[in-house]
Amino acid sequence: MSESSDKAAPSRRRRHRGTGRGDSRRDELLHVASELFAENGYRDTSIADIAQRVGVTQQALLYYFGSKPALLDAVIDERDGAAVAFAEELAAIGGFDAIRAIPASARRNVAEPNLVRLFAVLVAENLPQHAVAHDHFVARYRRLRRIVAELIAEGQRTGEFATDIDPILKAAEIVAVIDGLNTQWLLDPDDVDIIGATEQFAEGLAGTLRARA
Amino acid sequence: MSESSDKAAPSRRRRHRGTGRGDSRRDELLHVASELFAENGYRDTSIADIAQRVGVTQQALLYYFGSKPALLDAVIDERDGAAVAFAEELAAIGGFDAIRAIPASARRNVAEPNLVRLFAVLVAENLPQHAVAHDHFVARYRRLRRIVAELIAEGQRTGEFATDIDPILKAAEIVAVIDGLNTQWLLDPDDVDIIGATEQFAEGLAGTLRARA
DNA sequence: GTCTATAGCGAGATAGAC
DNA sequence: GTCTATCTCGCTATAGAC
Numbered sequence: 001m002s003e004s005s006d007k008a009a010p011s012r013r014r015r016h017r018g019t020g021r022g023d024s025r026r027d028e029l030l031h032v033a034s035e036l037f038a039e040n041g042y043r044d045t046s047i048a049d050i051a052q053r054v055g056v057t058q059q060a061l062l063y064y065f066g067s068k069p070a071l072l073d074a075v076i077d078e079r080d081g082a083a084v085a086f087a088e089e090l091a092a093i094g095g096f097d098a099i100r101a102i103p104a105s106a107r108r109n110v111a112e113p114n115l116v117r118l119f120a121v122l123v124a125e126n127l128p129q130h131a132v133a134h135d136h137f138v139a140r141y142r143r144l145r146r147i148v149a150e151l152i153a154e155g156q157r158t159g160e161f162a163t164d165i166d167p168i169l170k171a172a173e174i175v176a177v178i179d180g181l182n183t184q185w186l187l188d189p190d191d192v193d194i195i196g197a198t199e200q201f202a203e204g205l206a207g208t209l210r211a212r213a
Numbered sequence: 214m215s216e217s218s219d220k221a222a223p224s225r226r227r228r229h230r231g232t233g234r235g236d237s238r239r240d241e242l243l244h245v246a247s248e249l250f251a252e253n254g255y256r257d258t259s260i261a262d263i264a265q266r267v268g269v270t271q272q273a274l275l276y277y278f279g280s281k282p283a284l285l286d287a288v289i290d291e292r293d294g295a296a297v298a299f300a301e302e303l304a305a306i307g308g309f310d311a312i313r314a315i316p317a318s319a320r321r322n323v324a325e326p327n328l329v330r331l332f333a334v335l336v337a338e339n340l341p342q343h344a345v346a347h348d349h350f351v352a353r354y355r356r357l358r359r360i361v362a363e364l365i366a367e368g369q370r371t372g373e374f375a376t377d378i379d380p381i382l383k384a385a386e387i388v389a390v391i392d393g394l395n396t397q398w399l400l401d402p403d404d405v406d407i408i409g410a411t412e413q414f415a416e417g418l419a420g421t422l423r424a425r426a
Numbered sequence: 427g428t429c430t431a432t433a434g435c436g437a438g439a440t441a442g443a444c
Numbered sequence: 445g446t447c448t449a450t451c452t453c454g455c456t457a458t459a460g461a462c
Contacts, residue, residue, distance in 0.1 A: 039341055046455060057429065058456080062458090120340060121338075123400070127396075142401065175397065179397075192385055197382040238446095275439070281437095281438070
């Protein structure tokens with residue numbers, strides 16, 4: 001999951017060959033930052049904590065990323081997009097097969113709790129309009145809803161899905177269930193069967209979409 | 214930052230008549246604290262901010278609450294419980310009438326965005342096991358799920374609901390939809406019709422619960 | 427590229443006057 | 445009950461040596 005896409009570095013110039021091969025120190029910092037942001041949130045994680053865990057000083061981290069918000073951007077760029085990519089996979093499948101594939105997201109999430117936690121925490125932290133990454137998450141959810149809504153609308157066009165469903169409302173619901181189950185599961189993994197709940201949700205959803213008016 | 218826990222509370226005794234009527238200064242501080250925690254989160258709100266907004270110094274606030282974590286406890290005590298109370302109302306109604314009443318929660322939430330934001334932020338902040346209020350929220354969600362699951366199980370017993378539904382999984386789903394829609398709506402109120410989405414969800418859910426095996 | 431040193435700020439909390 | 449004063453700490457960021 002950690003492809004080092006060699007983005008424009010915030011600091012002035014490139015440090016080595018631009019061919020995209022691992023800048024190991026930078027990648028290490030990125031990885032640890034993502035872990036600590038997931039555990040403690042952005043605000044409650046100091047760049048010194050991150051640097052220390054990697055074994056360098058805070059100033060070395062700043063050499064790579066320039067500032068703490070820039071580090072956050074880098075983390076988000078590297079690790080977000082999984083959800084959107086998954087939604088696009090579903091859309092590519094289409095129809096009831098896509099609905100049946102929804103629980104795969106729960107399975108992915110269970111396999112990567114830290115990634116899930118990272119975004120759960122970041123989204124909540126960026127609810128206020130003035131937050132650093134607020135606009136990023138607004139755009140992300142809009143995209144997510146649009147992709148899923150289009151999947152539903154397409155199924156309605158082909159006659160597979162019932163037409164008495166508002167695609168965009170249903171899309172918001174689907175995204176909401178996945179997110180909400182993530183939250184409950186992160187809080188209390190032992191008491192929440194996220195895979196089972198997602199499966200049962202998908203079944204019910206299939207029934208709703210199949211239903212005649 | 215989990216310095217938490219009961220240090221010596223600065224005032225060992227109650228300051229006013231024990232009958233619980235308004236200690237206006239204290240109530241004012243509590244109210245403003247709840248607003249600012251909702252806007253900026255717990256960690257990013259200083260007790261000085263809160264005190265200033267009320268027109269007193271930070272030290273006056275500490276006189277009442279002793280410490281910042283203690284203030285958080287007080288805020289949670291005062292303002293949480295709405296969700297549980299709502300779930301209990303639904304359970305008291307029972308059956309399809311209860312399902313039909315679910316969208317009322319969305320209407321309440323729209324009316325009190327700050328309260329909703331407060332708990333969205335607090336839940337995320339308390340995802341890690343060591344967080345100050347982690348256990349509180351674990352217990353809260355367990356209670357929520359139990360109440361809703363019992364509502365479903367009861368409907369199954371009376372024969373109103375289909376029996377091929379696992380009550381606890383469905384309960385987690387219902388709570389998840391409400392939470393997840395809240396998040397999307399808080400992030401992007403203009404693009405999310407939380408009431409419409411909740412209504413459509415409730416309709417689909419009713420269909421699922423009605424369905425025969 | 428990574429370090430030491432340090433500026434500069436804002437936080438939470440305590441002590442004690444009134 | 446509320447204030448002023450102050451302590452101490454942790455944080456981000458900059459400057460400059462090596």
